[in-house]
Amino acid sequence: MSKQTLDRHDRTILAALQQNGRLTNNELADQIGLSPSQCSRRRTRLEEVGLIAGYHAAIDRERAGFALVSIISVTLATHTEGNAERFARLVRASPSILEAHALTGEMDYSIKVVTEDLNTLSDFINGTLLAHEAVQNVKTAIVLNTVKDTAALPLGAD
Numbered sequence: 001m002s003k004q005t006l007d008r009h010d011r012t013i014l015a016a017l018q019q020n021g022r023l024t025n026n027e028l029a030d031q032i033g034l035s036p037s038q039c040s041r042r043r044t045r046l047e048e049v050g051l052i053a054g055y056h057a058a059i060d061r062e063r064a065g066f067a068l069v070s071i072i073s074v075t076l077a078t079h080t081e082g083n084a085e086r087f088a089r090l091v092r093a094s095p096s097i098l099e100a101h102a103l104t105g106e107m108d109y110s111i112k113v114v115t116e117d118l119n120t121l122s123d124f125i126n127g128t129l130l131a132h133e134a135v136q137n138v139k140t141a142i143v144l145n146t147v148k149d150t151a152a153l154p155l156g157a158d
Contacts, residue, residue, distance in 0.1 A: 006051075009034060013042055014051065015155040021055040066114040068121055069143040073107035074129065077136040087134040096124055107139070 006014075012032045016023060023031070029039035046052045061069070076083055084102075091100040091111065099112040115121040121140070129135050 010042060010046060010051075011155045013039065013046065014153075017043075017052065017055075018152040018155070061114060065116055068115045068117060069146065070113045070115070070121055071141045071143065072111045072113055072125070072129070073139040073141075074109040074111060074135055075106075075137040076108045076134055079108075083134045087132070090128070090132050090134065094124075094128060 009032060013028065016028055016031055025040050025043065026036050028043065029036040032039065034042070043052070074087070076087060087109070088100075091097050091109075096113050096115055097111050098114055099110075101110045102108065103110055113121070113124065115124055121142075125138060125140060129138050
């Protein structure tokens with residue numbers, strides 16, 4: 001299902017659930033102007049086709065003890081499929097890595113990492129990243145201030 005096949009009601013449902021995934025079906029139906037049965041059918045269809053991939057709680061990172069956010073650029077030692085897969089396994093196994101993106105250009109990957117403090121970040125860089133056979137080099141930038149942090153898609157209802 002593509003954006004073109006989503007009608008105004010589907011986009012409105014998705015936008016509302018991005019803001020509050022705990023909406024009951026009746027609350028959602030009231031909010032978007034559909035009957036509860038129509039809303040329920042649409043919501044179920046959006047879940048079945050994978051547009052709604054899950055429902056999650058938003059955890060306050062700092063209150064949970066993760067004061068430091070870092071963006072780390074990673075260069076791999078070699079550019080083979082096996083080396084890339086070894087690095088991907090490291091990324092998937094590291095709970096401190098929240099995001100990882102393969103890039104074009106000078107660096108191979110950009111990863112977003114959360115840690116408790118500078119000591120924990122240092123341990124992660126030296127003991128996990130640089131110690132890994134797939135990694136040649138890292139460049140770390142510590143986030144001073146987050147201007148925007150969202151996973152919400154721009155689903156305007158037209």
